[in-house]
Amino acid sequence: MTTLPRRSQADLEMGGVISRSEKDVSITAAQTWRGRLRMASTDLIDTFKLWPLIWTLSLFDIRLRYRGSLLGPFWLTLSTAVMIGALGFLYSRLFHTDIHTYLPFLSLSLVLWNFISMLTSEGCTCFTSAETVIRGIRMPLIVHAARVVVRNVLVLAHNVVVILGVFLMMHTVPALSSVTILPAFALWLVDGLAISIFLGILCARFRDIPPIVASIMQIAFFVSPVIWSPTILEHRGLGIVLIKWNPFFALLQIVRGPLLGEPLALGTWAIALGYSAILIALAALSFVRVRPRIAYWI
Amino acid sequence: MAALNIDNVSISFPLYHGESRSLKKTMFAAASGRLGQDRKHRLVVEALRNITFSLRTGDRLGFVGGNGAGKTTLLRTMAGIYEPIGGRIEIRGSVTALLDASQGMNGELTGRENIRLRGLYNGLGDAEITALQVDVAEFAELGQFLELPVRTYSAGMVVRLGFALATAIKPQILLMDEWIMAGDASFMDKARQRLETMVSGAEVLVLSSHSADIIMRWCNRVIWMDGGEIKRDGTPDEVLEAYLTPEQFALAQAGAKLAA
Numbered sequence: 293m294t295t296l297p298r299r300s301q302a303d304l305e306m307g308g309v310i311s312r313s314e315k316d317v318s319i320t321a322a323q324t325w326r327g328r329l330r331m332a333s334t335d336l337i338d339t340f341k342l343w344p345l346i347w348t349l350s351l352f353d354i355r356l357r358y359r360g361s362l363l364g365p366f367w368l369t370l371s372t373a374v375m376i377g378a379l380g381f382l383y384s385r386l387f388h389t390d391i392h393t394y395l396p397f398l399s400l401s402l403v404l405w406n407f408i409s410m411l412t413s414e415g416c417t418c419f420t421s422a423e424t425v426i427r428g429i430r431m432p433l434i435v436h437a438a439r440v441v442v443r444n445v446l447v448l449a450h451n452v453v454v455i456l457g458v459f460l461m462m463h464t465v466p467a468l469s470s471v472t473i474l475p476a477f478a479l480w481l482v483d484g485l486a487i488s489i490f491l492g493i494l495c496a497r498f499r500d501i502p503p504i505v506a507s508i509m510q511i512a513f514f515v516s517p518v519i520w521s522p523t524i525l526e527h528r529g530l531g532i533v534l535i536k537w538n539p540f541f542a543l544l545q546i547v548r549g550p551l552l553g554e555p556l557a558l559g560t561w562a563i564a565l566g567y568s569a570i571l572i573a574l575a576a577l578s579f580v581r582v583r584p585r586i587a588y589w590i
Numbered sequence: 591m592a593a594l595n596i597d598n599v600s601i602s603f604p605l606y607h608g609e610s611r612s613l614k615k616t617m618f619a620a621a622s623g624r625l626g627q628d629r630k631h632r633l634v635v636e637a638l639r640n641i642t643f644s645l646r647t648g649d650r651l652g653f654v655g656g657n658g659a660g661k662t663t664l665l666r667t668m669a670g671i672y673e674p675i676g677g678r679i680e681i682r683g684s685v686t687a688l689l690d691a692s693q694g695m696n697g698e699l700t701g702r703e704n705i706r707l708r709g710l711y712n713g714l715g716d717a718e719i720t721a722l723q724v725d726v727a728e729f730a731e732l733g734q735f736l737e738l739p740v741r742t743y744s745a746g747m748v749v750r751l752g753f754a755l756a757t758a759i760k761p762q763i764l765l766m767d768e769w770i771m772a773g774d775a776s777f778m779d780k781a782r783q784r785l786e787t788m789v790s791g792a793e794v795l796v797l798s799s800h801s802a803d804i805i806m807r808w809c810n811r812v813i814w815m816d817g818g819e820i821k822r823d824g825t826p827d828e829v830l831e832a833y834l835t836p837e838q839f840a841l842a843q844a845g846a847k848l849a850a
Contacts, residue, residue: 316683
């Protein structure tokens with residue numbers, strides 16, 4: 293960081309004080325994959341350098357949503373709590389399950405699913421909603437995808453309070469082995485960035501994608517074990533497909549399972565990592581390929 | 591030492607959206623002859639075609655040309671926002687492009703928050719952002735309003751804030767669209783002085799304007815854009831003489847002399 297520029301009276305009268313210097317840029321209409329890859333990795337590295345910007349943008353996003361309201365962002369916490377409370381009591385009756393095991397399961401599942409579903413729907417618009425910025429100043433494009441991830445992590449942080457409350461009320465104590473949720477959540481963050489980039493690109497080019505994504509996520513919500521426990525389907529043929537090959541299940545389970553003290557089925561991590569690898573490859577490939585075109589599409 | 595090299599740059603915009611392939615296609619094609627097809631036979635608007643020129647420290651370039659001649663697209667390309675489909679751009683030095691007045695200002699955020707964001711967009715550190723806030727606050731004379739959302743500002747205050755922000759960061763290469771001169775008559779002396787300092791402080795200036803006397807006063811080179819191509823490149827006198835009618839040219843010369 294440079295030092296504070298000296299300001300004289302003349303400076304004040306005459307003009308701005310900040311002078312900016314940056315490294316040289318050379319943009320060639322890259323036709324080779326090697327050139328494209330180099331530009332795309334510069335974009336990624338520059339994104340990390342702009343971390344203070346990403347953080348501030350995300351913070352302002354949350355603050356703006358609730359500016360002027362009495363509870364502010366704690367509406368997030370409160371509305372999640374109300375929803376989980378209501379659904380928890382209703383479904384524990386409907387499914388004839390013990391509320392002491394069902395409520396912790398539901399709170400964890402719903403909060404995590406909310407994160408996934410908000411991330412995908414906001415990821416779709418990560419580039420199109422930043423149109424004025426993208427067309428106004430040259431900056432790394434991944435910043436806009438990272439902003440969606442960070443914003444949703446902030447929302448998640450508000451909702452985690454509800455999970456803590458439920459666990460306390462129901463005397464659920466996560467096992468010591470729950471530390472595996474740390475690498476699991478790290479994987480979530482990487483996946484979140486990848487899905488934002490991938491969907492952001494797709495939706496910038498094809499404007500019909502966001503509603504399609506929304507309906508897919510709606511269906512995924514019902515067919516994945518989010519509000520119903522995977523144990524229900526254990527001995528049914530269909531259940532194998534919904535559980536074993538469902539990417540959402542594997543990803544949910546690596547965070548949810550250890551916290552609820554359920555042993556992870558063999559290969560859950562492998563499936564989660566496998567799907568993540570596919571997703572990351574798709575995102576990387578499409579970003580490297582079309583990065584220069586995004587400014588034209590939005 | 592700042593420099594900007596534009597080497598055989600072409601830009602074309604793909605037209606993807608539905609009916610553009612039929613109705614607009616025929617209309618545009620008839621009107622401008624600037625529609626083409628790319629390798630995959632998609633319909634594109636050729637915004638810039640084979641542009642080549644280079645600028646060094648001390649160059650003051652003005653763009654003239656009718657609406658849709660490609661001036662703003664070229665400014666965006668020079669800022670590195672649109673990456674060309676053909677050719678090469680080299681930018682040596684920091685670039686600021688003043689393309690529109692609001693430049694991502696968010697009406698819901700306070701003045702102070704907007705200043706902070708602008709600083710962060712430009713990659714400034716904390717100390718520099720503090721300096722930026724002090725400078726913009728003093729210049730825009732917003733006082734307590736700095737803590738209120740920008741949407742509560744009067745129109746004049748928004749203009750002052752936008753102008754102060756745009757001119758607070760001194761680049762080596764300054765790219766300006768004409769909006770900044772739009773309210774020229776109503777600008778206080780202070781604003782005019784600040785803009786002129788910024789312009790004279792920049793090592794390279796590129797200005798796109800319809801106002802011939804501003805171009806004559808500030809530029810030492812003029813490029814006449816027409817249909818996405820360079821029609822003429824030379825000193826202000828020779829290009830403007832060809833571009834303007836004799837009466838307009840005489841008027842602009844008189845205007846520039848009067849201001850100088």
